[in-house]
Amino acid sequence: MTERTDRIPDLESIRSLFPGLSSETVLLENAGGSQVPGFVADAIRDHLLRDYVQLGAGYPASDRATATVERAHRFLDRFVNGSEVGRVILGSSCTSLMHVLAHAIARTIEAGDEIVVCEQGHEANIGCWLELEAQGAVIRWWKVDPGTGSLRLDALREVLSDRTRYVAFPHVSNLLGEIVDVEAATRLVHAAGGRVVVDGVAYAPHRAIDVDAWGVDFYAWSTYKVYGPHMGGLFGRHEALAELEGPNHFFIPKEEIPYKFELGGASHEGCAGICALARLLSILAGDPEPADDIADTCDHRTVRTAFDTMTSFEAPVQSRLLERLRRHDSVRIIGPDSADTHVRVSTISMLHRTLDPARIVDIAHSGGIGIRCGHMYAYRLCERMGIPVDAGVVRISAVHYNTVQEVDRLCDVLDASLAG
Numbered sequence: 001m002t003e004r005t006d007r008i009p010d011l012e013s014i015r016s017l018f019p020g021l022s023s024e025t026v027l028l029e030n031a032g033g034s035q036v037p038g039f040v041a042d043a044i045r046d047h048l049l050r051d052y053v054q055l056g057a058g059y060p061a062s063d064r065a066t067a068t069v070e071r072a073h074r075f076l077d078r079f080v081n082g083s084e085v086g087r088v089i090l091g092s093s094c095t096s097l098m099h100v101l102a103h104a105i106a107r108t109i110e111a112g113d114e115i116v117v118c119e120q121g122h123e124a125n126i127g128c129w130l131e132l133e134a135q136g137a138v139i140r141w142w143k144v145d146p147g148t149g150s151l152r153l154d155a156l157r158e159v160l161s162d163r164t165r166y167v168a169f170p171h172v173s174n175l176l177g178e179i180v181d182v183e184a185a186t187r188l189v190h191a192a193g194g195r196v197v198v199d200g201v202a203y204a205p206h207r208a209i210d211v212d213a214w215g216v217d218f219y220a221w222s223t224y225k226v227y228g229p230h231m232g233g234l235f236g237r238h239e240a241l242a243e244l245e246g247p248n249h250f251f252i253p254k255e256e257i258p259y260k261f262e263l264g265g266a267s268h269e270g271c272a273g274i275c276a277l278a279r280l281l282s283i284l285a286g287d288p289e290p291a292d293d294i295a296d297t298c299d300h301r302t303v304r305t306a307f308d309t310m311t312s313f314e315a316p317v318q319s320r321l322l323e324r325l326r327r328h329d330s331v332r333i334i335g336p337d338s339a340d341t342h343v344r345v346s347t348i349s350m351l352h353r354t355l356d357p358a359r360i361v362d363i364a365h366s367g368g369i370g371i372r373c374g375h376m377y378a379y380r381l382c383e384r385m386g387i388p389v390d391a392g393v394v395r396i397s398a399v400h401y402n403t404v405q406e407v408d409r410l411c412d413v414l415d416a417s418l419a420g
């Protein structure tokens with residue numbers, strides 16, 4: 001780590017790092033994908049123009065490219081606090097990594113093994129597990145409360161047994177914004193003898209991942225929603241990975257982790273972008289001028305401090321949005337009606353008594369605000385909650401770089417219609 005001042009940076013200076021925020025549209029659709037700092041885009045460009053050659057050939061550009069890909073992996077191991085306990089595997093998306101994992105697990109399934117999937121999940125962490133039924137697995141469902149969509153640990157306890165092999169569940173629902181107690185759920189699953197596969201995609205843009213503290217076996221997220229390039233990351237604990245064989249070519253040893261799980265390798269230019277992300281975290285952690293090679297030293301303490309800063313920026317934004325939506329009797333918040341940052345992240349969905357979600361989104365778009373509607377691939381959650389999947393919900397999703405003024409602008413545009 002470089003010298004820190006421990007000064008929390010001001011929001012305007014952080015916003016100025018993200019060229020995309022000067023777009024004509026206010027971006028409140030960050031749960032779909034976030035913006036990147038200019039230096040992340042520059043690192044990707046520099047890699048493409050200078051080091052865009054194959055790894056491991058032994059000439060200078062190839063050595064630099066190899067070092068970039070290895071550095072990105074080491075940095076992400078520290079990013080999730082997993083350096084001592086496992087490795088991060090990179091892929092094109094969370095969905096593709098979940099399929100790679102499910103495919104490797106499928107080879108170990110015996111008839112009667114139980115897999116628990118969760119109704120609150122995004123389909124990326126459901127569909128690939130249901131396919132294991134063909135291998136003889138028995139599928140059990142961790143059900144939500146149909147009124148609120150909320151998950152209770154009691155409901156998990158009910159579906160665990162001594163046949164439980166894996167439990168796949170979200171850390172945060174990308175539709176509800178509710179934070180699940182991953183540590184407690186993992187303890188329950190481990191006590192039953194199973195392993196957990198956590199979808200952290202909707203959590204990772206908002207709070208620091210800590211796979212060591214939570215004890216999780218597998219934890220996935222999308223780097224393109226966490227201010228980086230369009231890729232996915234999957235942390236796997238050493239013991240959990242050792243039980244599996246990755247799908248990469250037969251002559252690549254089983255122990256060659258993460259490569260054995262990285263079909264065709266990870267995007268090299270994406271890895272360059274990931275390394276540059278360490279710079280954003282260091283700035284958010286109070287170091288105004290981090291060194292260029294900060295990815296090699298950015299530690300988990302820096303990551304935690306950076307996300308604490310992000311949470312402190314998000315808190316007034318989610319509080320304001322909920323407060324303005326609550327002014328309308330016709331609006332129903334879908335997800336926790338609480339601004340407590342321990343309870344939810346700033347991904348907030350709603351329904352209106354009479355207006356279609358698509359109509360509300362149209363009004364926002366005409367006012368220059370980007371939000372969206374739909375089932376958000378939480379198809380089964382919508383079905384369970386009685387929300388028509390064709391219409392879905394209206395979702396407004398902020399991250400640390402959004403402002404209370406942006407939320408006010410959205411609500412000013414919507415107020416007259418929502419009052420109807």
Ligand SMILES: Cc1ncc(COP(=O)(O)O)c(C=O)c1O
Binds near residue numbers: 094095172201202222
């Ligand atoms: C909660 C959640 N899980 C998984 C995914 C899928 O991620 P990816 O696009 O990286 O496959 C998403 C995407 O929106 C998501 O919100």
